[in-house]
Amino acid sequence: MMVFVQRLVRVVRKEAEALFRSIRPLRPDARRSASSLGFGSTEDLVAHFYRRQEPCFMDWTMRSGPVSVRAFHERFPDAAADICGQADALCRGEVELHEYRYHAAGRIRWHFDPVSQEEIPLRYSRYYRFNTHDDFPDGSRDPILLFKLHTHQHLCRLGQAYQLTGEERYIDSLNSQLTEWIHHFPVGHGYPYLIVLNVAQRLISWCIIYVFSRSSRRFRDSMLPLFIDALALQARFLYRSLSVHGPTNNFVLTECVALWMVALLFPEFPEASRWEAKALEVLRRELQKQILxxxxxxxxxxxxxxxxxxxxxxxxxxxxxxxxxxxxxxxxxxxxxxxxxxxxxxxxxxxxxxxxxxxxxxxxxxxxxxxxxxxxxxxxxxxxxxxxxxxxxxxxxxxxxxxxxxxxxxxxxxxxxxxxxKASRLFPDGGFAALRNSWEEPGLLVVVDCGGVTQPGGGGHGHNDVLSFVLWKGGQPVIVDPGTYTYFSSRRWRNIFRSTASHNVVQVDGAEIATLGPGLFQVSAVHHTIHHWEVNEQFVTFDADHSGYARFAQPVLPRRQMVLLNSNALILRDLIGGEGEHELVWRFHCAPGVSPGVTATGDLHLNLPGGDGMLLLFLQSEKPTWELGSGWFSPRYGEKLAIACPTFTVLTALPVSLALGMVPLAKGEAVDTARTTEIRAALVREMNACIPGTEPISITTSLPDRPLRANEERKMDGRGR
Structure with a gap:
């Protein structure tokens, strides 16, 4: 009952504040800044901050600025030119982040969403009624891209350019853009305050901006009093809005880091000691929970x-x-x-x-x-x-x-x-495994996701990728995870990229490993078991299963075994336990630029950029038929590319096992039938020797029942999806 009352009080207080501030917006005021800190005038405030040397992050800017700047120009000449080039664009009122444009006619469009091409109306942030359970049809507004602009991380470029050149024009532009932003968004108003994480990221940026700009007379005289008051108001908003109620994640870590930075850098604020104490209290608890x-x-x-x-x-x-x-x-x-x-x-x-x-x-x-x-x-x-x-x-x-x-x-x-x-390592708490033979020789590297899909409290940032893997050959990506693409611009695409079919796993009866939804970050829990992990001079072995399909009327238990040999070959064996007839689909999402083809022996050849390749061959005499399909890959948030995705499908009675060998090929290396047979036999021997406690396979083992052709009708209703 007490918890309910406390929650009700918080809600009522926030609603009352939203109503009051929507009527009477709280705007920063330079004169209030001076009086609230006990100074008689803004001139006294400026003089105080000019004289004081501590506390300070990045104290090289005060101690050895010119010496350090020369070192940067000598060490990173191209980066110095890039920083000044980006700062020059900001001086012209041009902002482009991750290839999205946020300006027009020499002015920054602070209210513009580059995805939906909408101008966002200004209202108190609580009245946007944004909810991750919303429908989000294709082309919806994506606040992630708006949040990126309002972190002000790009404005740090102006402070960096000032440090590198000493040119006050960069400070003039910084002062102008900060002042414009402050007047556009009263405290609590607009998308910059929609999520508290964004407020915290902006405060971190402002602390860095202050350190880079404080030696500038134009920053001190023209900007500092207003800057100090605006920063204090945002810090107070952050303190009142900390994400400490309910399940916690990286949001609250960021918020407390920002609050601590402000408290340390500006001890003049009356609340600084309280902010520091609260930040440390939460950080002690959350770091222990969030870092496994x-x-x-x-x-x-x-x-x-x-x-x-x-x-x-x-x-x-x-x-x-x-x-x-x-x-x-x-x-x-x-x-x-x-x-x-x-x-x-x-x-x-x-x-x-x-x-x-x-x-x-x-x-x-x-x-x-x-x-x-x-x-x-x-x-x-x-x-x-x-x-x-x-x-x-x-x-x-x-x-x-x-x-x-x-x-x-x-x-x-x-x-x-x-x-x-150690070259290979299992991370049992996080649910990852890295298999490599050597750090010095870039042979094969396999990274497996072998954990659950949810964080404590449910939901989170996991995908339906339990037992999925990615593969590098010689430092070059071969098999990839598709990435994320979007959160909010399309629920359909959001779910496509986090679906089972978008990962390198066995999909059973077209069903998801875990149920996606109802919100954009919700997903049901899936349990996993790591049966075996071994690293020795001859091989690295990994063996795990998951419970994603245990919910079926006829439960199915996928189990994946992987062996990385010191000869630089990889063996993948899937054992699908259960009863009854089921459709099983294997997918292998190829990195951009990788081109698959089927050999004369019915195996798969992956042609890599540069001319070398990988051979994927079945270790059974009877082979499923490869389908050279396509999938999607997102190299960065907001962008998607079509990629090759070889697939094979089997309709079979369970239990069943299937093994694949993956062998690197040199540039121009051809593999005929005799060589393929030799490789297959060697890999079968290695597989039988490396995985303890499982039934061996032989070169004559056939797949139960029959492979399902690409054009064959699939009737899967009633199988417990």
């Missing part, structure tokens, strides 16, 4: 694990600036970055397991690729003195400089790089 013992994120998503890594990098810097030193952020950061290193390709590309959107805690490097984690690995190597993270980063990164200046680059250079001691 194996270093992965509890959200079942590599994209949001990357986001958490960025938050932890900020927390390490907060810890450096804080006198409390109360959070164990270093071990958390090391675990999260180490697991991302294992799950990523040799080029630092992170597979898109689960949702990958545009969420970032900061954006200081010039690249926009959300899947490239090398910037974060470099920052972690410098912060933690970690040799394996430096090995993964390959070289120093811009982010290291922007947080630590020339000293950070020197610290990175002094770390001795070497790969992790």
């Amino acid at each position: 013992p194996d270093g992965t994120s509890f959200e079942k998503s590599t994209g949001y694990q990357r986001f958490v890594a960025e938050l932890l990098i900020l927390l390490v810097w907060c810890d450096r600036s804080s006198t409390s030193q109360e959070l164990d952020t270093r071990s958390g950061l090391q675990g999260v970055l180490s697991s991302l290193l294992y799950l990523s390709g040799p080029d630092g590309s992170m597979p898109q397991l689960g949702d990958v959107s545009l969420e970032r805690a900061f954006w200081l490097a010039t690249g926009e690729d959300m899947c490239d984690i090398r910037e974060l690995l470099a920052a972690g190597a410098s912060l933690l003195d970690d040799p394996s993270l430096k090995w993964g980063a390959q070289k120093a990164a811009q982010t290291v400089f922007w947080f630590s200046g020339a000293d950070g680059l020197t610290q990175f250079d002094n770390v001795e790089a070497h790969p992790p001691s």
Whole structure:
């Protein structure tokens, strides 16, 4: 009863505030800023902030600015030109983020949605009545792209350009755009306040903007009092709106990181100590819950694990600036970055397991690729003195400089790089496995999603990808996860990209592994069991199952075994347990540029860019028929590409097992019938030797019943879908 009353009080209070503020908007005021902080005038406020040196993040801007700037130009000449080029575009009133345009006629369109091409009417944020259970037909408004503009991460470019050049015109543009935005959006009004996460991301950006711009007289004289008041009002809005009620996720982490940064950087605010105490209280609890013992994120998503890594990098810097030193952020950061290193390709590309959107805690490097984690690995190597993270980063990164200046680059250079001691690793808590033979020799790399699809509390950012895998050959992607594409612009496309049919798994009777919905982030729970994991000098083995089809009237239990041999071949064996007749579909989503073809022996040849390839051959004498179909791939949020997706389908009585071998082919290498037979026999011997406790297969084993041809009618009703 007490919980209900507390919730009712919160709702009534928020509704009353929304009604009051929709009638009387709260707008920042430079004079109020001075008086609220105990200064007699705005001039006194400016003088105070000009004199004080501490507290400070990125203190190189005060200690060794010119020396560090020279180091940046020497180390990253192309990046310096890119930053100034992007800042010049902002000075012209041009904003383009992830190839979406947010400007027209030299002015930023703060209310414009680039997907639906709509101008969003301004109202108090609570009255938008936005709900993830809404219908979202094709072409719907996508707030993710609006949120990206209102994080103000792009405005940090103006502060960076000022640091690199000392030119006040960048500060003039920054002052103009911040002032325009402040007057466009009273506190609590418009899409910038629709979700509290966006407020937190913007406050992080404003803290960074302040550090980069505070040495400018034009920023101090023309902008600082209004900036301070607007920042304080947003921080108060954030504090009142923390996402601490109900299931929690990366939202509340971001909110508390932002609140702590504001409290540390601006201790003059009367509420600063209260904000810091609340942020630390929540962070202690949430970091323990959201970062699992194996270093992965509890959200079942590599994209949001990357986001958490960025938050932890900020927390390490907060810890450096804080006198409390109360959070164990270093071990958390090391675990999260180490697991991302294992799950990523040799080029630092992170597979898109689960949702990958545009969420970032900061954006200081010039690249926009959300899947490239090398910037974060470099920052972690410098912060933690970690040799394996430096090995993964390959070289120093811009982010290291922007947080630590020339000293950070020197610290990175002094770390001795070497790969992790183990090439393969299972992450049982997060539900991922990375199979590779060597870090130094880029042979085959297999990453398997072997966990559930929901986070504690239900829903989240997982997809129907239990036992799905991605594959690299020689550092080149071959089999991929399709990614996310969209959240809100289309419910239909949202569900297509997170569906079973969009992943490299066995689909039974056309059914989803887990039920999708009712909302865009809801999905039913699926249990999994990891039966075996072994790493030795000859092979790496993985063996797991899931319960997604146990709900059928005739329950079905898919089990997947994988063996990566030291000869650089991969064996995949699927054992489908159950009773009765069922339709089984296997799909293999090829990376862009990979072209499949069927050989004379009925096996599959994947032609890779550059001329080499992969041979996929059945280890049974009777082969299903390959269908050279197509699928979808999203290289980044909001974009989709058609890709090849070879498929085969079997209508059979259960139980059944089917095994595939995947063998790399050199450029121009041809495989005739005799060679195929030899490879198949060798792989069968290896398979029987590597997986304990399962029935061996032989070269003469046939598939039960018959393969189902592509043009054959499929009548699947009544099978418990």
